Amino acid sequence: AVGADGTGLRPLTHGGLYLFTPRFAADGASVVFCGAELDKNNNSCATASYGLWSVPVDPADGDPARPAVPRRLTGDAHHLSFASQMIQPAADGVYFASDHRGAVNLVLVPYDGGEPRPVVTGRRQVNGYAVAESDEGTTVVAVVASATSAGDLVVWRDGTERVLTPYGAELAERAHLLPMEEFTAYAPDGYPLHAWVVRPEGPGPHPVIFQVKGGPYTQWGYTLNGPAAFDEAQVYARAGYAVVLGNPRGCSGYGQAHGAYVRDDLPRRSATDLLAILDTALDASDLDGDRVGVMGGSFGGYMAAWFNAHHGERFRAMIGERGLYAIDSYAATSDDGADLAVSLYGPDRARWAEQSPLTYVDRMSTPMLLIQSEEDRHCPPEQAQRLFTELKVRGVPVEMLLFPGEGHDMSRTGLPSHRLARFEAVLEWWERHL
Structure with a gap:
């Protein structure tokens, strides 16, 4: 004062x-x-x-x-x-x-x-x-x-x-929005997990896009815009894909203990909950468990790369967008990396390597598209460049799409022309692989 x-x-x-x-x-x-x-x-x-x-x-x-x-x-x-x-x-x-x-x-x-x-x-x-x-x-x-x-x-x-x-x-009248269907999944320890699926029209079986949210301390939710990204779910479902989204432990909206659960081992604990959500969704007869892709931005991109290294057999292809892939260089180049690296992954530098998807690049073999913005200060381009290069030299099918003049939130707040180009690239990728 x-x-x-x-x-x-x-x-x-x-x-x-x-x-x-x-x-x-x-x-x-x-x-x-x-x-x-x-x-x-x-x-x-x-x-x-x-x-x-x-x-x-x-x-x-x-x-x-x-x-x-x-x-x-x-x-x-x-x-x-x-x-x-x-x-x-x-x-x-x-x-x-x-x-x-x-x-x-x-x-x-x-x-x-x-x-x-x-x-x-x-x-x-x-x-x-x-x-x-x-x-x-x-x-x-x-x-x-x-x-x-x-x-x-x-x-x-x-x-x-x-x-x-x-x-x-006006949107409801013009866009013929597809309904969000809620469901509850259960982690292996019995913990309930809140999730949704947006289905395309028709009987199926539908190929599946598993969309992992950013954060991690955010939430998917009841909205067509912003962090919830249900505008994306509508676009992909209209293109014929069933879109699965869920809030694993580590996200906001369910109390402090729900968020704190992942602090000791963010990628592995998150992966266990996320796969439980996906498995529950795939119990439905109209979802095709043999044609599943995973995508996500920021933390979702991090988890897409983690899945490639540790659960690649579950997916036909991945998309990692504005992701964190190597904690050591992220700590040095991100706008809040020095703080966030410690607050998410702990102060032990040895554990940073253990929790970095790039450490396990020799285990990655599933095709991967990396989407990145040139002016992203939060997850800088070097993150995607490092992963792209390592996958490329190993002969793993990988592509990178780099948007000029855009920042971390390009998919939500970027130029309309860029957002449309991104949707076209994403849909073309899934058409090839799913």
Whole structure:
């Protein structure tokens, strides 16, 4: 905190937290923010829930050298949504967009840390919002995505909900969207895993695309856009493929323990859950278990390469997009590699090699397409270049598609011409191999 004239600069927190989005509470007596605790080495954990915290503005005992102790207001079940990344203080609490089993709920968290009150819930995702309070009542306006809308503007007032934009209705009328079908899979230890399949029309048996999400601490969910990527599921299903998606342990939306499960061995534990989801989907008679491909971006690309080395016999082909394949060079070249390498894979450099797909390139034999963006600062091109070169010199069928002027989120936010070109390349690859 600092005075408006630049005087009195002093800390409000005492360290030990990875924190962001600080906002003054409505009464100005405290500051609320989101974050997670650091470990004993001041490292963050990439599968920790970003909860809501509060800290008094006034120092402890009136001593500026002694910041007050922050207090977490939300429990393990709440994690600030990747889609929203915002909070808004109000008179009675703080509005907070929370991942929850594929949905993003808008909740009101009391300043005393009591049970959050649901504001916007259901099988949809709140991707942005604003709140206005007056003597006449409270108005909430939000951009809400769902399985039938990439985002509509919705307003709530006096207990009523009103959709202000026609985008979802227009899309449903024009695009003939295929339904998302939920199912539950069980890991070998009996743990339930939440998943979906989007089927093409017709009787089958359909070739299968197993789509692994990024993150890992994100979630597939009820939306056509953003991290959930169901726009992709619709495109591939319309082309004749059954698309399988699921949230293994290590993702957000299912509580802290769900995310923490993979910390000791991210690729192997993730692979076990993911294959359990795929196997359950393949129990359906209209899905062809002999024609299966796997694809994913970022962490999904990492897992596609891991599958090539360790479970290649399960798949006809792979697509790895904007992936991490070698932790050592990733730590040196990524925009947050030095932190993320430790927070995801631990401080032991020997274990970095053990968890890097590139270490096992001599076991890879399944055809692989690598998609990369030239300006990706998060998973830089060198990651794909290293894997491409190693596969090429070993005679493994491999191709690389490099997009100029694009960053890590090209498939979601890139030039429309690039996104169309990417879809065409992906569909051409699957037509050849599935």
